[in-house]
Amino acid sequence: MPELAAPAGAGVFVPLLGAARLELPLGAVKVSAGFPSPAADYEDRRLDINEYLVRNPVSTFFFAVEGDSMEGAEIFDGDILVVDRSVRPRHGHIVVAFVNGERLVKRLFRRAGRVALVAENPNYPTLDIQEGQELEVWGVVVGKFKRFGA
Amino acid sequence: MSWSENSSGLGRDVPVFALVDCNNFYASCERLFNPKLKDRPVVVLSNNDGCVVARSAEVKALGIPMGVPWFKIQQEAKRYGIVAFSSNYALYADMSNRVVEVLSQFSPNIEVYSIDESFLELSGFEWLCYQSYGAEIRQRVADWLGLAVCVGIGPTKTLAKLANHSAKKNLAGHGGVCDFLTMRPDELTALLAGIPVCEVWGIGRKITAHLEEMGITTALQLREADAETIRTRFSVVVERTVRELRGTSCLELEEVVPDKQQIMCSRSFGALVYERAELEEAVASYIARVAQKLRAQDALAGALQVYIRTNVFKPEVPQYQKALTAPLPEATSDTRILTGWALRILKRIYRPGYGYHKAGVMLLGITPKGLQQFSLFAPSGVASAGSEKLMEALDGINQRYGRGTLRLAAEGVEKGWQMRRGNLSPRYTTDWAGLPIVSAS
Numbered sequence: 001m002p003e004l005a006a007p008a009g010a011g012v013f014v015p016l017l018g019a020a021r022l023e024l025p026l027g028a029v030k031v032s033a034g035f036p037s038p039a040a041d042y043e044d045r046r047l048d049i050n051e052y053l054v055r056n057p058v059s060t061f062f063f064a065v066e067g068d069s070m071e072g073a074e075i076f077d078g079d080i081l082v083v084d085r086s087v088r089p090r091h092g093h094i095v096v097a098f099v100n101g102e103r104l105v106k107r108l109f110r111r112a113g114r115v116a117l118v119a120e121n122p123n124y125p126t127l128d129i130q131e132g133q134e135l136e137v138w139g140v141v142v143g144k145f146k147r148f149g150a
Numbered sequence: 151m152s153w154s155e156n157s158s159g160l161g162r163d164v165p166v167f168a169l170v171d172c173n174n175f176y177a178s179c180e181r182l183f184n185p186k187l188k189d190r191p192v193v194v195l196s197n198n199d200g201c202v203v204a205r206s207a208e209v210k211a212l213g214i215p216m217g218v219p220w221f222k223i224q225q226e227a228k229r230y231g232i233v234a235f236s237s238n239y240a241l242y243a244d245m246s247n248r249v250v251e252v253l254s255q256f257s258p259n260i261e262v263y264s265i266d267e268s269f270l271e272l273s274g275f276e277w278l279c280y281q282s283y284g285a286e287i288r289q290r291v292a293d294w295l296g297l298a299v300c301v302g303i304g305p306t307k308t309l310a311k312l313a314n315h316s317a318k319k320n321l322a323g324h325g326g327v328c329d330f331l332t333m334r335p336d337e338l339t340a341l342l343a344g345i346p347v348c349e350v351w352g353i354g355r356k357i358t359a360h361l362e363e364m365g366i367t368t369a370l371q372l373r374e375a376d377a378e379t380i381r382t383r384f385s386v387v388v389e390r391t392v393r394e395l396r397g398t399s400c401l402e403l404e405e406v407v408p409d410k411q412q413i414m415c416s417r418s419f420g421a422l423v424y425e426r427a428e429l430e431e432a433v434a435s436y437i438a439r440v441a442q443k444l445r446a447q448d449a450l451a452g453a454l455q456v457y458i459r460t461n462v463f464k465p466e467v468p469q470y471q472k473a474l475t476a477p478l479p480e481a482t483s484d485t486r487i488l489t490g491w492a493l494r495i496l497k498r499i500y501r502p503g504y505g506y507h508k509a510g511v512m513l514l515g516i517t518p519k520g521l522q523q524f525s526l527f528a529p530s531g532v533a534s535a536g537s538e539k540l541m542e543a544l545d546g547i548n549q550r551y552g553r554g555t556l557r558l559a560a561e562g563v564e565k566g567w568q569m570r571r572g573n574l575s576p577r578y579t580t581d582w583a584g585l586p587i588v589s590a591s
Contacts, residue, residue, distance in 0.1 A: 058251040059294035061579060067591030075590060086294050096588050098185035103588045124591075136185070138296070 053143045059086035061139065063096055063103070070094070070105055072120030075144060081105065082143035089137045098136040099127070108137065165399045166272040166280065166303065166331065167310040170253055170287060172246075173298040173318065175266035176204035179245045180235050182296045183578045183586045191232045195220050199236055199572050236574040244579045248295055256287050261403045269307055271403050284327035304330040307401045308394035311351040312369060316341060342370035342395075352391050357384060369395065413440045413451075416510025422461070423506045429458060430493055434560035436511045437492050441485040442545055444513055450481035452515025454488060456495040461507035472499040481517060484537045485544065488513075489560050 054060045065079045073094055075081070083096050091110040096103060097117055106117035106127065115135065117127040129135045172178065176194040181187040191208035195201065202209075202218050212230060214223055220234060227234065246265045254260055259271035270287075272280065284301035291299045302314025302323075309330050315321075317328035322341050330338060348358040350369050360383070366372050373395035381389035390400040415436040423429055433456060444451055459471030474495050482488065492511055547556045554561070576584030 056294075058248050062585050063588040064585040065590050066587050067589055069590040077590070080585065081588065085296065088293075098188070101186045101188065103185055103586060105588045105590050119590075134188075136188075 049145075053082050053145060054084075055142070056084055056086045060084045060142075063105070065105060065144075069119040069121045069124040070107075073107065075105060075120070075141075076146075079144045079146050081141050082145070083139040084142045085139040087140040087142060089140050094141040096138040096141060098138055099129070099134070103138070105141065164273070164305050166275065166305060167307050167399075167403070168257075168270040168272055168280070168284065168287070169263075169302045169307070169310040169314040170249075170268050170270060170291075170299050171302075171314050171318070172249060172266040172291075173300060174204065174206050174210075175246075175297070176235075176237070176242055177206035177209075178297050179242050180238070180575055181206070182245075183241075184575065187233060191230055192235065193220075193232055194235050194237055196237060199234075203237065234573060236572060238575050238577065240577040240580045241575065245295065245297065249291060249297065249299070252291050252294055253287065255290075256283070259403055269310065269403055272303070280329045280331060281323070281327055284329065285325055288326055298326070301327045302330075303328065305397045306394040306399040307403075308351045308391055309397065312342070312345065312349070312395075315345070315349055321345070339370060342373060343368050345369040347372050350391060350395070352387065357388060360384070412512055412514050412516065413443050414510060414512040415439045416457075416508060416512075418508045419506065423509075424502075424504070426496070426500045426502070429496060429500060429506060429509055431561055432509050433492050433496050433511055434489050434558060435554070436509070437489045438485055438554070438557055438561060440511055440513050441483055441488050441541075442548070444483045444516065445541055445545060448519050449516050450483050450519055451478065451488070451513035452481045452517060453477045453513075454491050454495065455512040455514060456492050456499065456510070457512075458496070458499060458506050458509045460504050468504055470501055470504045472501075474499050475514065477515070481515070482537075483519070484541060485558060486537075489558055493560065 050057075061083050063081045063083055065075055065077060065081060068077055070076075075094070081096065087093075089095050089108055091108060093108050094105065095108045095117075096105055097108075098104075099117070104117060104127075106119060109116040109118050109126070115129040117129070117135075119126065177192040180192055180194065187206075189208070190206075191212060192206040193202045193209050193214070194204035196203045199220060202214065202216060202220060202223070205214060205216065208230075209232060212226065212232075214226060214232075220227075223232075226232065242265060249266075250260065250262055250268060253268050253270060257270040257272055257275075261269040263269055272278065272283070275283070280303045284303055287301055288299055291297055300314055300317040302310045302312065302317050304310040304313045313323070313328040313330045317323045317326050321344065322328045322333065322337075333341075345368060347353055347361050347367055347369055348355070350372060353361070353372070361367070361372065364375075364383070366375055372392060375392055377389050377392050380392050394400050417432070417436070419432070423432070453475055455473055455475040457471070457473030460467065460469050462469065462471075476491055476495050478487075478491060544556055548554065576586070578584055578586050
């Protein structure tokens with residue numbers, strides 16, 4: 001299999017004409033010249049949207065929204081929800097919930113023995129969770145985002 | 151018995167290990183994002199949707215064994231409404247990484263043993279109540295990730311494994327946590343007497359058969375067996391298991407996963423492949439995968455193997471298989487160079503007229519980047535300085551926009567050879583196009 005074997009070296013050094021030159025990176029040698037930047041001591045890290053939206057990456061998941069029942073809470077069709085499972089769900093939180101085999105986004109109502117999932121749009125009824133009915137509060141919605149097609 | 155055997159009376163700490171293991175991991179990952187699977191029997195199938203590789207608790211209860219070919223259980227599947235999924239490794243890998251991240255909050259020393267099991271070292275945490283620490287681990291993984299785990303705690307890895315088994319099968323402990331350290335010796339003895347020897351870590355089918363011939367059928371009998379005899383009849387490895395069962399820690403945590411000495415990718419095709427062009431596409435796409443893995447561990451490959459074969463399970467059709475390894479003139483991790491060599495090797499081994507069932511590539515002679523020897527005579531066809539940047543960009547784009555977004559034309563566009571994955575769930579956590587949809591209507 002001659003064309004696959006590494007070229008056999010005869011032990012003679014042959015300079016390759018037109019071989020690639022090894023270029024040293026500019027920063028390899030530090031040379032001080034001119035005045036230091038007056039801003040050097042004030043350098044901040046650039047803002048990172050992840051940091052703003054995602055406090056606990058390991059427990060954070062994203063869901064895509066379909067429908068208009070949460071428009072009152074500024075959650076619109078096509079938004080992407082930031083759901084953090086490490087936040088303990090409380091009365092008043094917007095949550096992703098699994099009910100009757102469906103994934104829903106609603107506001108959690110839990111007061112005076114009543115548990116319900118409330119829409120933020122008058123066209124949609126409140127879903128009261130009856131005793132014995134299963135409700136899995138999957139996680140708490142802590143934010144949302146959307147990318148425009150520009 | 152006591153655990154003092156290891157402390158040699160000098161107040162040296164007894165090591166403490168916890169084994170944390172996800173229950174029905176693959177099936178649980180599927181269920182986590184799919185509310186329709188609640189209480190339904192779920193199986194996950196191997197590549198090409200061949201065999202059952204994971205079962206939910208409901209499926210286990212139906213007595214459907216691991217590894218059974220899917221077509222053989224069609225009747226049960228219909229009768230009980232079993233839902234089958236193709237393996238969604240992107241999802242399982244991401245959830246596995248998340249579990250490890252959560253577990254890392256509980257111990258600085260952790261060994262990721264498999265995709266769904268990790269050992270934690272808790273030595274020196276003696277102020278802890280291990281039982282409640284285990285419960286806390288379990289609770290946090292359940293809260294944060296929605297996955298159920300069992301925790302087994304013991305003075306050796308082998309015993310931690312057995313404690314985990316006991317927790318999972320509800321033989322001891324409570325709430326999915328079992329701590330052998332605080333168990334009374336007579337209780338532990340009684341427990342081990344009820345556990346078949348094949349459940350002990352490292353005791354495979356062959357050794358089990360041999361042990362049973364010797365009259366050793368339970369974990370307890372193995373613990374009480376004569377270590378000398380075990381070593382001469384089997385090996386030091388099995389002898390070590392005996393000593394670990396007695397509470398002497400012989401196996402340390404392997405924290406650093408040794409870099410892989412070879413990286414391979416091979417798949418069976420969904421349908422037989424006859425044309426070289428199609429094999430080329432498959433091989434090129436496997437190279438893309440292994441080269442990316444290679445770069446992820448900051449290494450270079452020194453040699454490359456390609457192999458192809460017909461379906462060995464169909465002896466009635468003409469058979470052919472061939473593997474060929476080529477040393478590379480210069481160690482590299484450049485997809486383009488590796489693809490070039492792979493296609494050259496394929497050209498050599500390809501024979502027309504056969505129906506190919508499987509192809510694979512393997513990178514060998516893997517060395518960390520920076521240790522490589524530049525070849526004096528190697529042609530610098532692709533300048534290596536530009537190569538690194540280009541590959542970085544390639545990996546970056548594929549990470550952001552999904553695997554295969556940017557690829558060499560050699561990989562092809564159609565991928566007719568791709569394996570069968572009939573019911574693959576979306577990559578819920580690693581693909582923007584696969585996000586779970588939540589209904590606001």
